Amino acid sequence: MANQLKLIFLGGVGEIGKNMTALEYGDTLIVIDGGMSFPDPETMPGIDVIIPDYEYLLKNKHKLKAIFVTHGHEDHIGGLPYLLRDVPTPVYGSNIAMAFLEHKIKKNKFKEAKTNVVKDGEIIEVGPFKVEFVRVTHSIAGAYAISITTPKGVIFFTGDFKIDHTPVDGRKIDLARIAEIGTKGVLLMLQESTNVERRGYSMSESKVGESLDNLFNENRGSRIIVATFASNIHRVQQIINCAIKYGRKVAFSGRSMLNTVEIAQKIKELKIPEDRIVDIEKISQVPYDRLCIIATGTQGEPESALTRMSQDEFKRVAICETDTVILSASPIPGNERPIYQVINNLCKKGAKVVYEALSEVHASGHAYQEELKMMLALVRPRYFIPVHGEYRHLKKHAELAEKMGILRANVLIPELGFCVSVSKAGLKQLPTVKSGSVFLVGDTESEAEDMQIRKHLAEEGIVIALVTVSASGKPQGELDIITKGAVIPDNVIQELKDAIQYKLAGGEYRELNQEARQKLIRKTMSKIFYNKMKRCPIIMPIIIEE
Numbered sequence: 001m002a003n004q005l006k007l008i009f010l011g012g013v014g015e016i017g018k019n020m021t022a023l024e025y026g027d028t029l030i031v032i033d034g035g036m037s038f039p040d041p042e043t044m045p046g047i048d049v050i051i052p053d054y055e056y057l058l059k060n061k062h063k064l065k066a067i068f069v070t071h072g073h074e075d076h077i078g079g080l081p082y083l084l085r086d087v088p089t090p091v092y093g094s095n096i097a098m099a100f101l102e103h104k105i106k107k108n109k110f111k112e113a114k115t116n117v118v119k120d121g122e123i124i125e126v127g128p129f130k131v132e133f134v135r136v137t138h139s140i141a142g143a144y145a146i147s148i149t150t151p152k153g154v155i156f157f158t159g160d161f162k163i164d165h166t167p168v169d170g171r172k173i174d175l176a177r178i179a180e181i182g183t184k185g186v187l188l189m190l191q192e193s194t195n196v197e198r199r200g201y202s203m204s205e206s207k208v209g210e211s212l213d214n215l216f217n218e219n220r221g222s223r224i225i226v227a228t229f230a231s232n233i234h235r236v237q238q239i240i241n242c243a244i245k246y247g248r249k250v251a252f253s254g255r256s257m258l259n260t261v262e263i264a265q266k267i268k269e270l271k272i273p274e275d276r277i278v279d280i281e282k283i284s285q286v287p288y289d290r291l292c293i294i295a296t297g298t299q300g301e302p303e304s305a306l307t308r309m310s311q312d313e314f315k316r317v318a319i320c321e322t323d324t325v326i327l328s329a330s331p332i333p334g335n336e337r338p339i340y341q342v343i344n345n346l347c348k349k350g351a352k353v354v355y356e357a358l359s360e361v362h363a364s365g366h367a368y369q370e371e372l373k374m375m376l377a378l379v380r381p382r383y384f385i386p387v388h389g390e391y392r393h394l395k396k397h398a399e400l401a402e403k404m405g406i407l408r409a410n411v412l413i414p415e416l417g418f419c420v421s422v423s424k425a426g427l428k429q430l431p432t433v434k435s436g437s438v439f440l441v442g443d444t445e446s447e448a449e450d451m452q453i454r455k456h457l458a459e460e461g462i463v464i465a466l467v468t469v470s471a472s473g474k475p476q477g478e479l480d481i482i483t484k485g486a487v488i489p490d491n492v493i494q495e496l497k498d499a500i501q502y503k504l505a506g507g508e509y510r511e512l513n514q515e516a517r518q519k520l521i522r523k524t525m526s527k528i529f530y531n532k533m534k535r536c537p538i539i540m541p542i543i544i545e546e
């Protein structure tokens, strides 16, 4: 039987984050992106990072030949240090993506990986695949669409992109090449869906520069603090340009900001004259109106520089009336509450706060509807698979593609673990592969059960019953109830004690072994907690035999 071309969805479908797709033909397996996502602290307490379950790649590691990276965002490279630790594989991507990846690997103290920097338009051949990097614009420099020529036809991955005709570094999306690839014939296109719900066109990154320029001009008398995503190097560059233009020195604050600036300067993606930089420790030597602080913390992260400034916990910066604070980012859905808390606190201290709702200080890096349509019109694929989005995004995107003339039967909405055979005859779903999320605490996998317990602990607290008994099982001394994270009224505590004493004195108790005794006490207590308080804390009976 002839070889099949298989597409395997390991992440980024039915969810935002941890993008990972594999492509397999014969004995060659390649991977496009390997991202991570951040946990929701409320439902996943204690978890640091979520990565895709890539058991399929481990099982087929003898076939795994290369990893191709569209760009250096965490949701596209964050999972790779772990995969590369498990299966050393050559990685290809832009200089920024590779520099960020190397930094992550070093930070995790993993063994060095074989990273390869590609240039615009470069083609890498791996087994039966010819992989071409096509320049696109996005909210990070060095972003690529990936066009793969396979024995069955061309597969085009847009990666994350927007169509920005006036990007900050002048490196425009290569629409001419994309149109050329489309004209030659594309079998299947996979397009990102992040902003499929937004009508029209996204704003150009340069427009943000104009707004920032106006704000720097209007607030010449203030100290200016701008918070943004560290990885948005073009944004950081535009802030630096404004600072220089209006005679300010620049200080960087926040670990990820310092790291990113250092990496980006090293590979010359960020340009800033050395004499314009001032160490954050030395900003007191610079007059207020001659200073611009670029900080992390656009999402209200508790440990970030901006959040700490808003709470008076940042040593070097005390926010006051002469401050203008610009949040050059938009809230990631779910983060609104902590962000508005930070904004409220800054306002209370008298600072002037400018954010997206008030001024055009942020532009999305993801294509809006008209840009997605433009890409579809240029690539003109026979088959279409929307990726990188929750189910509603993918569904909406499938409808958009149908409106653009792609046959309904030629559109597939993927789910995690889908394995799809791709050929001119069509997209055929094969048996699914194991997929899902791996939860990490530091570098170590956390069992789902442990997470449940942590969540339970966070919500309900823990109650320990300390019981001392004689060898014959007779209660000795006072019975102790210790609570952590659970508030229990005195009368309930007394009732618990009475009920346990009663059980201890009963004949049933003496017949039981240690484990069954603990069980009995736990059952007795949980009944009371539930009846009296409708609560179920974690109960730990500790029986000490004297």
Ligand SMILES: [Zn+2]
Pocket (backbone or CB within 6 Å): 019, 073, 075, 076, 160, 388
């Ligand atoms: Zn992404």
Ligand SMILES: [Zn+2]
Pocket (backbone or CB within 6 Å): 071, 073, 138, 160
């Ligand atoms: Zn991205």
